[in-house]
Amino acid sequence: xxxxxxxxxxxxxxxxxxxxRASLPLVxxxxxxxxxxxxxxxxxxxxxxxxxxxxVVWSGTAQFxxxxxxxxxxxxxxxxxxxxxxxxxxxxxxxxxxxxMSGRPLRRLLTGALLADASFVIGHRxxxxxxxxxxxxxxxxxxxxxxxxTIAGVSGATAIGEPTRWGIDVLFPVFYLSLLLPELFxxxxxxxxxxxxxxxxxxxQWSPPLAxxxxxxxxxxxxxxxxxxxxxxxxxxxVPVLVAASAALIGLRTPNRTxxxxxxxxxA
Amino acid sequence: MRTWLLIIVLAIGTVxxxxxxxxxxxxxxxxxxLTRVIxxxxxxxxxxxxxxxxxxxGQHLIIDARAAGLLAxxxxxxxxxxxxxxxxxxxxxxxxxxxxV
Numbered sequence: 001x002x003x004x005x006x007x008x009x010x011x012x013x014x015x016x017x018x019x020x021r022a023s024l025p026l027v028x029x030x031x032x033x034x035x036x037x038x039x040x041x042x043x044x045x046x047x048x049x050x051x052x053x054x055x056v057v058w059s060g061t062a063q064f065x066x067x068x069x070x071x072x073x074x075x076x077x078x079x080x081x082x083x084x085x086x087x088x089x090x091x092x093x094x095x096x097x098x099x100x101m102s103g104r105p106l107r108r109l110l111t112g113a114l115l116a117d118a119s120f121v122i123g124h125r126x127x128x129x130x131x132x133x134x135x136x137x138x139x140x141x142x143x144x145x146x147x148x149x150t151i152a153g154v155s156g157a158t159a160i161g162e163p164t165r166w167g168i169d170v171l172f173p174v175f176y177l178s179l180l181l182p183e184l185f186x187x188x189x190x191x192x193x194x195x196x197x198x199x200x201x202x203x204x205q206w207s208p209p210l211a212x213x214x215x216x217x218x219x220x221x222x223x224x225x226x227x228x229x230x231x232x233x234x235x236x237x238x239v240p241v242l243v244a245a246s247a248a249l250i251g252l253r254t255p256n257r258t259x260x261x262x263x264x265x266x267x268a
Numbered sequence: 269m270r271t272w273l274l275i276i277v278l279a280i281g282t283v284x285x286x287x288x289x290x291x292x293x294x295x296x297x298x299x300x301x302l303t304r305v306i307x308x309x310x311x312x313x314x315x316x317x318x319x320x321x322x323x324x325x326g327q328h329l330i331i332d333a334r335a336a337g338l339l340a341x342x343x344x345x346x347x348x349x350x351x352x353x354x355x356x357x358x359x360x361x362x363x364x365x366x367x368x369v
Contacts, residue, residue: 032352049271056279065313066278068321076270083274084281086317088309094289095303105291112290113283167362170334173321174341174358176314178351181342183311244316251304 019137022122027141030118031149033060036171038153039160041067047154054150058116058143061086061179064172069241071169085245093120100130114139333369337362 034054041050044067057063066083074082094112097120101108114136123135160166322334341358345351 029350029352032355036355045271049275053275053278056275057282059278059282061314062278062282065317066274068317072320072324073327076274080274080277080281082313082317083278084285085309085313087282087285088306088313090282090285091289091306092303094286095293096289098289098293101290108290109287112287115286165363165366167333167337167359167364167366170322170337170341170358170362171355173318173334173338174345174355175351176318176321177338177342178345178354180311180314180318181345241313241316241320245309245313247312248305248308251306251308252301254301255304 017133017137019119019122019131019134020140022134023118023138023141026118026122027145030060030142031145031152033175034146034149035153035156036168036175037063037067038150038155039157039168040071040153040171041150042154042157044070047157050154051147051151054147057083058146059083059087060146060175061089064175068172082241090115096120097123097130097132097135101132111136116142118142333362333365336365 037054037060038050041053041063045053053063062083065086066079069079069082070076093115097112097115098108101111103111111132116139119135119138119142120130122138123130123132125131318338322338323329323331325332337358340361341354344354344357349357
């Protein structure tokens with residue numbers, strides 16, 4: 001991280017730290033998702049809280065998750081619980097990068113806070129190692145894109161009026177689906193290819209960030225359909241979503257065949 | 269007030285989840301069973317969020333323009349179209365359907 005800092009001041013992109021450069025192509029999609037968050041959350045939460053939320057939470061999954069519960073009439077506690085559970089992927093991601101980190105706990109804490117889906121992908125190296133400096137640098141454009149997109153969305157929300165008229169309410173589910181598909185069909189969709197597109201330029205495989213830990217595909221497959229949507233008809237909004245997450249306890253079962261103990265991040 | 273509380277809880281919780289590994293682990297792996305459960309929480313939850321965000325209206329199950337939009341998005345994602353483009357097309361399909369009916 002510190003080696004890169006001096007080179008960052010030169011204007012030629014070639015002299016920029018690698019993580020920063022690799023992160024730039026991903027700014028546009030990040031900003032677009034931030035924009036859709038601003039569009040939807042602005043009218044519900046208010047402009048300032050929406051922007052502050054993006055600035056301090058900085059996690060599309062958590063923010064969309066909480067907002068989905070709020071829009072369907074759920075309370076604050078359920079919204080917070082859903083948002084946080086949606087972010088549990090950061091736990092294994094954090095443990096995955098930890099072995100590559102050096103320095104004192106405070107330094108590791110500050111660097112760990114820069115973890116994001118895109119920076120995790122960009123920092124991934126062969127053999128389950130991570131370039132921590134690349135992770136840290138990659139986070140910067142992502143953060144700017146996310147908060148900037150949210151501000152643009154909040155401003156746009158007042159201009160376009162009722163968001164459902166424009167089909168904006170379907171953006172969440174499709175965004176989630178884009179995260180879920182690589183989980184369900186790791187061999188079919190590889191996010192590294194799809195959005196990274198040469199960001200790392202090495203064609204390595206990597207496991208989807210939601211999993212970021214070993215777990216045989218047969219456990220994952222089919223999870224998408226199994227959660228009793230009918231619960232939604234009878235329970236307070238949000239409860240069915242949390243109940244669905246309990247299906248993850250199936251992971252307590254010991255996998256029979258496939259590579260246990262494979263290094264996190266390397267099971268794609 | 270409740271909104272600010274939500275923001276604070278989400279912010280602190282997210283930072284905690286990102287930093288627990290880096291602070292505590294330092295070269296160690298968590299127990300395998302725990303890792304497997306953690307790895308599955310997000311896909312399970314996200315599936316549920318997709319269902320809740322697409323097929324519910326208040327307390328009711330419903331199939332409306334959102335379902336068509338999601339289907340369009342799903343097809344595009346299946347063919348590895350970038351997520352942002354799939355989202356855009358889904359919204360357009362959804363909006364056009366709502367105009368039509």
